[in-house]
Amino acid sequence: MLSVYTIHASIGAWQDLIPEGLRLLFPLVLFLVNLLVSAVFLYLAGLVVVGKKRALLTDAITISLLGSVLSTVFFMFLPYRPIALLLSALTWLLLIKRLYKIGWFSAVVVGILGVVIFLVVVILLAFAFHILYIVIDRFLYFLLLST
Numbered sequence: 001m002l003s004v005y006t007i008h009a010s011i012g013a014w015q016d017l018i019p020e021g022l023r024l025l026f027p028l029v030l031f032l033v034n035l036l037v038s039a040v041f042l043y044l045a046g047l048v049v050v051g052k053k054r055a056l057l058t059d060a061i062t063i064s065l066l067g068s069v070l071s072t073v074f075f076m077f078l079p080y081r082p083i084a085l086l087l088s089a090l091t092w093l094l095l096i097k098r099l100y101k102i103g104w105f106s107a108v109v110v111g112i113l114g115v116v117i118f119l120v121v122v123i124l125l126a127f128a129f130h131i132l133y134i135v136i137d138r139f140l141y142f143l144l145l146s147t
Contacts (some may be wrong), residue, residue: 031068038114039064041121042096045114050100059099067092 018026039061046055071088078084097107126132 035061035064035068037118038068041114041118042110044117045110046096046100048113049106049110050102054100054102063092063095063099067095 039057042063043055043057043060046060049055067088070091071084074084074087074091075081078087093104093107093111096102096110097104100107100110102110122135123132126135
């Protein structure tokens with residue numbers, strides 16, 4: 001979404017906004033932050049669905065790490081995006097199912113609940129920082145541009 005916005009605003013690619021010395025470090029830090037954030041939301045969703053005994057933070061970090069790495073591999077090496085997306089979603093669900101020791105339906109519920117918790121937190125943070133209108137504007141712009 002950031003790439004679409006910067007290109008449309010004639011700023012150029014978002015990678016050009018990063019100083020030359022930090023261009024190698026930025027993707028690594030971004031990956032680690034995404035890993036921790038997704039692990040926290042998977043852990044919270046797991047607590048709600050499967051309980052405290054089976055939903056461990058270490059399992060959530062493992063799911064997040066393996067899911068992120070495998071999804072990246074799928075999108076890098078498969079030429080058809082819908083197939084890569086399907087394999088990625090199935091991989092995440094399989095990881096949730098195996099590590100939380102639950103069924104397929106519960107794994108889907110954990111995945112959906114993780115996304116819902118993430119969206120609620122983003123909206124609350126945007127509201128708290130008085131940037132909710134910017135988030136909504138960018139999201140709607142991205143949706144309209146992608147259709």
